[in-house]
Amino acid sequence: MKPELPPVSDTFVWDTWMTMYQVPAVAVAIDLGIFDSLHESADSPSGLAARRNFDERGLNALLPMLRHMGYLLHHDGLYSLSELATHYMTKDSPFYWGGLFTRVGKTLGPYKLLLETINMERANAEKNRPADGWESGHVDMEMARTVTAFMHSHSVTAANGMTRTFDFSQTKRMLDIGGGSGCFSIALAQSREDVHCTVMELPTICEIAGEYIQQAGVENRVDTVVVDMFRDKWPAGYDTHFFSNIFHDWSHQTCLDIARSSFSALQPGGRILLHEMLLDDQGTAPSHAVVFSLLMAMGTKGQQFTFPQLKDLLTEAGFTDIAWQPSYGYYAIVSGVKPG
Numbered sequence: 211m212k213p214e215l216p217p218v219s220d221t222f223v224w225d226t227w228m229t230m231y232q233v234p235a236v237a238v239a240i241d242l243g244i245f246d247s248l249h250e251s252a253d254s255p256s257g258l259a260a261r262r263n264f265d266e267r268g269l270n271a272l273l274p275m276l277r278h279m280g281y282l283l284h285h286d287g288l289y290s291l292s293e294l295a296t297h298y299m300t301k302d303s304p305f306y307w308g309g310l311f312t313r314v315g316k317t318l319g320p321y322k323l324l325l326e327t328i329n330m331e332r333a334n335a336e337k338n339r340p341a342d343g344w345e346s347g348h349v350d351m352e353m354a355r356t357v358t359a360f361m362h363s364h365s366v367t368a369a370n371g372m373t374r375t376f377d378f379s380q381t382k383r384m385l386d387i388g389g390g391s392g393c394f395s396i397a398l399a400q401s402r403e404d405v406h407c408t409v410m411e412l413p414t415i416c417e418i419a420g421e422y423i424q425q426a427g428v429e430n431r432v433d434t435v436v437v438d439m440f441r442d443k444w445p446a447g448y449d450t451h452f453f454s455n456i457f458h459d460w461s462h463q464t465c466l467d468i469a470r471s472s473f474s475a476l477q478p479g480g481r482i483l484l485h486e487m488l489l490d491d492q493g494t495a496p497s498h499a500v501v502f503s504l505l506m507a508m509g510t511k512g513q514q515f516t517f518p519q520l521k522d523l524l525t526e527a528g529f530t531d532i533a534w535q536p537s538y539g540y541y542a543i544v545s546g547v548k549p550g
């Protein structure tokens with residue numbers, strides 16, 4: 211049965227989660243001397259990365275976040291200190307808060323991961339992030355269960371919201387690539403009786419998705435298929451390829467490879483749909499996408515994208531008619547067509 215959508219958006223819950231990255235972000239910026247470096251001279255993420263031997267992708271995520279918190283200004287591609295940071299975040303200021311953040315930051319889980327990300331020590335970091343398993347195609351059952359429950363929590367409301375805002379009338383057979391718990395396929399099957407969905411996932415996640423599908427009572431129209439999207443042949447016979455929170459896990463080149471795999475497996479005339487939180491065209495706002503990008507920089511090979519970046523990527527893979535529209539909460543759907 212199709213669940214009623216809550217009368218309040220879950221963006222408030224997203225904000226609660228996202229705020230936990232604020233203290234680690236400031237603490238890492240203090241401990242790595244980022245505020246002091248930008249006090250010496252304003253810089254771009256690439257300039258600062260070169261000057262201090264930092265990870266550029268990490269800085270591309272961290273600096274916009276510090277800006278949203280009021281510590282940095284951004285003008286003509288350069289970041290500089292705001293008055294707030296000049297007085298409270300630089301070592302030589304008599305009002306320096308560094309002692310507090312240096313101590314508190316170290317007590318918080320994301321601090322170490324963020325420090326390693328910016329400092330380019332990821333290669334030495336413990337290999338216990340879900341994305342390490344995704345890359346190898348092997349995720350053990352314990353990790354699969356906790357990560358899928360985590361994804362389900364942050365996606366299930368957006369999945370149900372999406373079926374109210376996006377026009378799926380052209381969709382008859384949807385392949386939900388990296389579909390996790392299957393919440394998007396389940397929500398679509400519950401809202402349209404003429405649709406069949408398949409969750410394409412790694413083996414352990416397929417097993418877990420099967421449980422969610424059965425619990426929702428849609429096993430007659432939602433199934434799973436074990437396919438490693440990087441190594442195996444993708445199934446044919448689908449008019450819609452749906453990707454939620456997939457492109458944001460990977461580098462530009464890997465996303466291009468994924469888009470090309472999709473293009474060759476999709477039916478002519480079929481659509482690719484990317485469900486993502488979009489950055490604005492400058493890549494520095496809105497704040498929820500900026501923080502989500504920082505999470506991706508820490509935990510995956512990816513980042514949030516702007517619409518022009520995704521448009522270029524899909525165009526390069528062969529898709530046409532690329533457009534975007536808001537979906538539910540903080541999400542948007544970018545769509546493209548494989549010419550018929």
Ligand SMILES: C[S@@+](CC[C@H](N)C(=O)[O-])C[C@H]1O[C@@H](n2cnc3c(N)ncnc32)[C@H](O)[C@@H]1O
Nearest residue numbers: 344361365388389390411412438439440454455
């Ligand atoms: C960020 S989660 C997104 C889950 C779901 N689409 C959502 O939005 O909640 C990424 C998903 O991609 C799947 N995945 C990662 N690598 C994969 C691979 N090589 N082949 C198939 N699926 C993969 C993971 O198992 C995981 O469920």
